[in-house]
Amino acid sequence: MHSRDNVAPVPQLALYRTWLGEAHGLQFRDYADLWTWSTTDLERFWESVWAYGGLESPTPHRAVVRGDMPEAVWFEGAQVNYARQVMRHAEAADAAGQPAIIAEDETGRVTQVGWADLRRRVASLALELRRAGVGRGDRVAAYLPNVPEAVVAMLACASLGAIWTLCSPDMGTPAVLDRFRQVTPKALIAADGVYYGGRARDRSAVVQEIRRGLASLQAVFVLQTGHGEAEIDGAVDLARAQGREDAEVAAFEPEWLPFDHPLWILYSSGTTGLPKAIVHGHGGVALTSIVGNMHLDIGPSYAANTFGERFHWYSATGWVMWNVQLGGLLSGTTICLFDGSPSGARDQVDWGRLWRFAARHRVTWFGAGAAFFSSCRKAGLRLSQVGDLGGVRALGSTGSPLPAEVQAWGSEAFAALGQPDIWWCNISGGTDIAAAFLSGNRELPPAPGRLQCRQLGAAVEAWDEDGRPVVGRVGELVCTRPFPSMPLFFWGDADGERYRSSYFNEWPGVWRHGDWLQVEADGSCSISGRSDATINRNGLRMGTAEIYSAVERLADVADSLVVDLEDGKGGSQLVMFVVPRAGGALDGDLEAAMAGAIREALSPRFVPDRFILAPGIPRTLSGKKQELPVKRLFQGWPLKKVLNLDGVENPEVIAWYQAQAETWLDGARASSPV
Template identity: 60%
Template sequence: MRPPYIPQIRLFQDWLQAQHGLHFDDYDALWQWSVGDQQAFWQSVWDYEGMQSPTPYSAVLADARMPGAKWFPGVKVNYAQRVLRHVDAAQAAGVPAIISDNELGQVRELSWPELRRQVASFALALKDLGVQKGDRVAAYLPNVPETVVAFLGCASVGTIWSVCAPDMGTQAVTDRFQQITPRVLIAADGVHYAGKGLDRSAVVEGLRASLPSVEKVIVLESAFAAQPVKADLSFAQAVARDDEAVRAFEPEWLDFDHPLWIVYSSGTTGLPKPLVHGHGGILMVSAAGNKHGDVGCSYAANSLGERFHWYSSTGWVMWNSQISGLLSGATICLFDGSPGGSKDAPDWTVLWRFAARHKVTYFGAGAAFYAACMKAGVDIGQCGDLSRIRALGSTGSPLSEETQRWGTDQFARIGTPDIWWSNISGGTDFCGVFIGGHRELPLVPGRLQCRYLGAAVEAWNEQGQPVMGEVGELVCTKPIPSMPLFFWGDEGNARYLSSYFDVYPGVWRHGDWLKIDADSSCVIYGRSDATINRHGLRMGTSEIYAAVEALPEVLDSMVIDLEYLGRESRMILFVVLRAGLVLDAAVQGRINEAIKTAVSPRFLPDLTLQAPEIPRTLSGKKQEVPIKKVFLGQPLAKVVNKDAMANPGCLDWYVAQFGLTQEG
């Protein structure tokens, strides 16, 4: 039998009543208060979490503009400090900070005191290299403990962290890091993925050559590099120090809006957007979100010995979410490798067996993972003892009703009929969640239980009016603390404004289709814009075009993603070839190789079609969104204004392909 457990959101509500006399008849009343009185709500989060600052603040929200909201002016915080505050209590309880495993079965545990020592050693090593507060540190690293240590070391001294995964194409990584002019590069010279050791030494050397701002290189050495990488320091050397300076080290107090990290969210045009988030904003939104996510503390009285796992690569924002488990005092469980085995030997039991081995209590993954397990006929009862799992997290794309029912049935068979699904929808853009779970609300397969506290989310129709029970644009009408401070290098906030505020000035437009029902539950129907969403990883179409149109055979191209509720991502690439060429196996192979090399194998199209023309507006913009709507079954006349097109005659060809692409 599990010990009695009180959900985090219930503890928070009980505290609100005891401390402030605030009673709410239902969740909707609590949510309405949280968005209606932002000052009181975010103040309560600060107080409930026991947040501390050596300096006072003049207001909770001094300026409510979007973008440009000013939160907690005067406050000083540090992300790493909030993580490391757990060290003594967690050590006394004998719970580890990090458990990691990989495809080779190499299990490691990192204690809380050892985490603190390595973070301090790494931070001091950065200082010895001359790194200063505000410098950017670029990391090309897999999902391993060293990456966590490096991130916390950077955060502790005020340097700005940015990470890309080694499974990303070289050009995709370069396009991101070149924008932020990093001073330091931390890179793995090799990784092991999908059953293979992969040499990354040449990639690291190429990155260094393409990043002239890099002055120092720290290399995480592996057994898979074909040649040594020239480095100023090995990672092992950077964390080897254990002296009085390390033991006396404390993270620096930083302004609330001091940049913590730079993440990337791709739009349909231009380079990936380098989004800058602040220490304070991420801390506050992580704390508020935890009331919904229900990630507990490993050593607290109301504890189940929390072991939190969310499968992710370092290139997905869920890596950031995984690390935030440390803020709660949870043990985080990292898996480095493929969730589905290798191409030659697919195995969708890998993560389940990992979870059983390490007694995971909270298991999260992309919706596509659960769908793959269902299709593969996985029987989790044959994967070891999974009885400690109390919550299943899902995000990345809409989780279908069928898949959720399959997972619930699987857990009922092993004696956990009350398994809770925390289906969430948020974004890299603000490193948070708009809509998600609530432990005490009804759970309906295929639906998200509620809008998050503090998130003034609505569905708007084409007239910009809020609607209930209808599909509309997901908007957020009031700021939340983790919205980007700015885009790196974005003069006058031009890209920031055009990315989220061009349609509704002063209101965040997220780019998803949303329906909110009377019971407050929600359904996300997929992307309302042209961004490609592959298994939770979003990529701008511009990056795919750059790869494909660099080929001499390709004159023009357009890509659409037919992700929609209950469907997996289905990516269709249209190419216009030079006169006399046809889309044969050789041309298709070169297109695939270009995408694989420059972007990622994850973004290979499901179907490639040779088109006569790419439909464009009079201003030359590709008509991705209208064509996507046509292929999702909407009438052509409703979604395309032919008078605004440069070549409306080509539309008949696209309509003719509709049946083929639904079947083929």
């Protein structure tokens, strides 16, 4: 259903394909043919994206791409600016009465920002940052929730050529400093409090700690939320800094920057050692966002084809999906932000909150982590009781594989609402590329439990141990051709060794992503988990996601985690940690049901040797199960080398796993011959 006329708009990929025919005389039999062209004729494809996406430069580029991974250089000689690309939509969108941002927090407070107002706020803050000494190449660190002020601040930094880096206020001080100290920021923009999970949380003391821990700071800007309990001495009020209206603000224009000028610094999860500080560039992110938005099927909210488009992806600011949602502005799409818990307070869990938010604001595109949709299904949520979802035409999922039965639940729920053609767009990519390698295409058949296609321009394959592409079976996810938003570099990695070893050690010149991928003959794909957490039983490999899919479809299983613990003698024990449903128990009947489910869906080889009742499953802040850290605890690694508790969504369960690991290791030592 479409928010204006209940008719789905013409797919963005179809519009692009038509443009290719009219502008360049290019015709393609099907999507597979188009994808092959996009990954073999890189120069012509990415030049077409530049033109179709309306990127501008005051200087010409000398070549589309020069060199190969990891030294590839894109659009050398061109100048761009991410913020400038966003602001080109302001006049048309405001004339059509479409906002840039609609935001709501957990208390129900709603904020709407028009495009002209967004441009004014960005210019005002950019000028204040410049007065504080921030300029091209300087780092600006932010400690902000998912609010419009964070979007404004990021665009203000981009306007100046300053480099943006962001941590969510749900992270503790050590984790924040582990990230920000690496990049020596000149300015800090922070919230003095947050409201999450049904209660206000003061962050003023944390902001002071962060400030003291960053000797490089020359200026601090504070978002006063009403939840902070102390003033931050000497800090500039962020609302005032974003609130100027004068001739200087009106005349401000974002600076032209080299195509590969750093835009932002993102961080790996930091499960082992310091997180990698991953630097992406203005041009690369803008280009891949244009393609990504075509695959997501979002366009200008003011265009006749997509009038009233409203794009929401639930995310904390520490997850790359925050950046992806912000990228909707590059296509002139209204973005809808929700700041708070998707399920409310722990003692009053309510999985309908985000859906009611979507109904209130006529969201057309609703995205979240796969774990959110699974939780809604397990809770028995009835979408018919959350409000009018008639505007929603697309559902998006990422973070972990979405089980086919969960996708079926969502499709059936929308069919019952009179929307039988709801489209699921499951995507996979990540922080490393600030984009997707695998995505959706509304013109392709549904692929429950899978991803519909490989994204245009992403030369992704599944490779076996010998570096040969395979179809219909699991292999390493690799990218064989350069992709514009691959990192420029890691901050502090002067000789590039850490960057090369992260992605190119296995096959020189070929990007190894670290996921298990299966490409089917029809082009659809499935991710089976991280390749470093794969279960290998007597030579038969299985991604952990497939095991979870088998057991977590059982109503009596709330969550699970599996690790394969090798004994150093060629043998291993497969151990599954299980969280039963509320009020349930891990008994013989449930163990038999889980074993039967795995045996039937996968193979008897992957039935765990032991099931262990667990208080919870540790997850990253983006919802990914922390299999490898748990495994390393059981291998005897010290906790401080395994993970940073501030990067864990539920750190309270880690002590239990540590105790279990110590007991396990004591038993292993006792049984070893002296």
